[in-house]
Amino acid sequence: MQMLEQHQVSEWLPYREQDKDTNKRDYGQVLLIGGSRGMGGAILMAAEAAMMSGAGLTTVATDENHFSALHTRLPEAMAVPLEDVKEIRHQIKKNTVIAMGPGLGLDEKARDVFRLVLKEVEQHQTLLLDADALTLLSEEKVDLPQMTILTPHAGEWQRLTGLKPEEQSENENRKWANKLGALVVLKGDQTRIYTPEASYLNIKGTPAMATGGMGDCLTGCIAGICAQNEDVLEGVLAAVFLHSYIGCSLAQTRHVVRPTEIAQSLPVYMKQLSTLSK
Numbered sequence: 562m563q564m565l566e567q568h569q570v571s572e573w574l575p576y577r578e579q580d581k582d583t584n585k586r587d588y589g590q591v592l593l594i595g596g597s598r599g600m601g602g603a604i605l606m607a608a609e610a611a612m613m614s615g616a617g618l619t620t621v622a623t624d625e626n627h628f629s630a631l632h633t634r635l636p637e638a639m640a641v642p643l644e645d646v647k648e649i650r651h652q653i654k655k656n657t658v659i660a661m662g663p664g665l666g667l668d669e670k671a672r673d674v675f676r677l678v679l680k681e682v683e684q685h686q687t688l689l690l691d692a693d694a695l696t697l698l699s700e701e702k703v704d705l706p707q708m709t710i711l712t713p714h715a716g717e718w719q720r721l722t723g724l725k726p727e728e729q730s731e732n733e734n735r736k737w738a739n740k741l742g743a744l745v746v747l748k749g750d751q752t753r754i755y756t757p758e759a760s761y762l763n764i765k766g767t768p769a770m771a772t773g774g775m776g777d778c779l780t781g782c783i784a785g786i787c788a789q790n791e792d793v794l795e796g797v798l799a800a801v802f803l804h805s806y807i808g809c810s811l812a813q814t815r816h817v818v819r820p821t822e823i824a825q826s827l828p829v830y831m832k833q834l835s836t837l838s839k
């Protein structure tokens with residue numbers, strides 16, 4: 562298992578300084594799907610992290626009740642209603658990275674969106690499944706597209722694999738990553754990343770990050786960074802490290818770190834880390 566290190570991450574992070582003749586479409590389009598009634602915060606935090614990590618365009622498919630909160634907090638993001646099938650289909654075609662799950666819920670409406678996305682997503686797109694989308698994945702029979710990122714915590718991984726937390730060994734996890742044909746980010750106090758070929762360990766992080774919404778923030782971070790990286794694995798590894806790196810840095814002066822504080826700190830830390838390798 563390879564340990565993630567700062568010097569690698571500084572190479573993998575997108576660096577925008579030298580790109581002159583570009584516009585927002587050169588930095589990827591991210592669609593975030595989630596936030597059923599009462600859980601709008603989850604997808605809002607993911608959207609904020611995606612936008613703050615530099616995604617060129619960010620669109621959120623969520624319950625219409627959350628539109629005004631989303632636009633108040635993040636006027637840069639566009640919003641579409643979760644139940645508008647025609648619009649969601651159009652958005653799936655348009656976006657380069659699709660992240661689904663935070664606060665999505667497990668009801669029939671959530672299940673319909675889940676099935677629609679899995680049916681419509683194309684092989685050249687990057688799909689990230691988190692939170693309730695992982696629970697739905699464990700219940701529905703679907704084929705995953707080639708470039709799928711799964712970001713379970715130990716409970717979600719148990720639902721997907723049947724492995725109890727104490728059975729989630731490197732061997733078993735790799736076997737399951739292979740079987741699912743996905744890139745797996747198994748979150749915890751030390752997050753492990755599994756691909757069919759290799760595994761990585763992130764030792765950064767702090768208990769100050771153990772607060773609701775921290776995984777939603779990571780989802781946005783991975784989506785936003787992958788939207789700007791040609792190499793999806795490098796994007797995922799850089800995002801996992803960066804999320805914890807910022808958490809540790811903020812925790813030096815805080816008892817608890819808010820996911821939204823991590824999102825707001827992303828542009829400064831991305832600039833700082835990516836510049837190190839230049």
Ligand SMILES: NC(=O)C1=CN([C@@H]2O[C@H](COP(=O)(O)OP(=O)(O)OC[C@H]3O[C@@H](n4cnc5c(N)ncnc54)[C@H](OP(=O)(O)O)[C@@H]3O)[C@@H](O)[C@H]2O)[C@@H](O)CC1
Nearest residue numbers: 600601602603663664665666692693714715716717773774
């Ligand atoms: N502001 C918002 O809108 C927020 C909304 N959110 C949304 O809430 C929804 C539910 O997501 P969820 O992760 O909170 O609950 P769920 O899927 O039931 O999993 C919990 C089960 O797994 C087990 N478990 C084992 N290891 C574990 C571990 N390391 N970390 C965590 N759990 C672990 C655990 O076992 P236990 O600890 O009880 O032994 C329990 O049985 C989802 O849509 C999410 O996006 C949140 O993002 C917060 C902010």
Ligand SMILES: Nc1ncnc2c1ncn2[C@@H]1O[C@H](COP(=O)(O)OP(=O)(O)O)[C@@H](O)[C@H]1O
Nearest residue numbers: 714748749750766767768771773774775776777
């Ligand atoms: N004790 C800890 N040390 C380091 N990181 C932690 C710790 N506890 C949680 N985290 C991080 O916080 C995030 C939690 O994700 P998740 O359980 O999906 O939260 P939520 O669903 O509330 O957003 C993961 O990125 C995990 O690595």
Ligand SMILES: [Mg+2]
Nearest residue numbers: 692714776777
């Ligand atoms: Mg979560």
